[in-house]
Amino acid sequence: MQLYTKPGACSTADHIALCWCDAKFEAQNVTPELLKDPKFLELNPMGQIPVLVDGGVVLTQNVAILTYIAESFPKSQLLGDGSLQHKAEALRWLSFVNADVHPAFSLIFGGKKYSSDPVIVEALAKGAAERLHKLFAQANDQLNDKEWIAGFRSVADPYLFMTLTWAKRIGLDLSGFANLQKYFTKMEQDPGVKAAFKAEGLI
Numbered sequence: 003m004q005l006y007t008k009p010g011a012c013s014t015a016d017h018i019a020l021c022w023c024d025a026k027f028e029a030q031n032v033t034p035e036l037l038k039d040p041k042f043l044e045l046n047p048m049g050q051i052p053v054l055v056d057g058g059v060v061l062t063q064n065v066a067i068l069t070y071i072a073e074s075f076p077k078s079q080l081l082g083d084g085s086l087q088h089k090a091e092a093l094r095w096l097s098f099v100n101a102d103v104h105p106a107f108s109l110i111f112g113g114k115k116y117s118s119d120p121v122i123v124e125a126l127a128k129g130a131a132e133r134l135h136k137l138f139a140q141a142n143d144q145l146n147d148k149e150w151i152a153g154f155r156s157v158a159d160p161y162l163f164m165t166l167t168w169a170k171r172i173g174l175d176l177s178g179f180a181n182l183q184k185y186f187t188k189m190e191q192d193p194g195v196k197a198a199f200k201a202e203g204l205i
Contacts (some may be wrong), residue, residue, distance in 0.1 A: 003026070003054060003055065005027055006054075009202035010076035012051075013051045014202060015068065015160035017202065019072070019157055022080065023072075029202070031203070047127075049130070054067045068161065069081075072092075075156075079154070092152045092156035096158040099165060101118065102137055110130050131172070134174060138166075142181045145185055151185075166182065
C-alpha cells in the first residue's frame with residue numbers, strides 16, 4: 003500500500019489508521035508541486051489528497067479509504083466487532099466528521115474559493131465557527147462515559163482527532179468540552195498517532 007498524504011491534513015487520519023492496523027505501507031508527503039504533477043493527476047484528476055494505492059486499486063476520498071483500510075485489516079476491529087450494528091455506528095460517526103465537521107473547516111480555511119468579497123469570506127468563517135462549536139458539542143455529549151466516539155475504537159477516531167487539531171489551530175474555544183479535552187489528550191499520546199505524526203514531520 004502507498005498513501006499520499008499532506009502533513010496535518012485529513013489524510014493524516016488515514017495514516018493513523020494504517021499505523022493502528024500495523025499495515026505494511028509507504029507514506030509520501032505531497033507537496034503543492036506534486037499535486038500538479040501529471041503522474042499524480044493520473045491517480046486523482048482533482049489534484050487532491052488523500053490517495054491510497056493498493057496494487058491495482060486506487061482510492062480517493064477519506065470515507066472510502068478509511069473503510070477500505072478497516073475492511074483490509076479486520077483484526078484491527080476499526081469497524082467494531084464485525085456486527086452490522088457496530089459497522090453502522092462506526093460509519094455513522096465517520097460520516098459525521100466527513101460530511102458535517104470537515105466542510106465547516108473548508109469555509110474557514112478556503113473561504114476565498116467561495117467569494118472574492120472579504121466581507122463575505124469573513125461572514126462565512128464566522129458562521130462556520132459557530133456551526134463547529136455546535137458540532138463539537140454534539141461530539142462531546144457522545145463521549146459521555148465513552149473512550150471512543152463510536153463507543154469502540156474505529157476509523158472515525160483519527161478523523162475526528164485531526165479536526166480537533168484544526169480547531170486548536172484556529173483558536174476555536176472548546177474549553178467547556180471536558181470529554182473532548184480528555185479525548186484529545188489520549189489521542190495525542192497514542193503510539194499510532196505519534197508514529198504517523200513523526201513520519202509526516204509534525205513532531
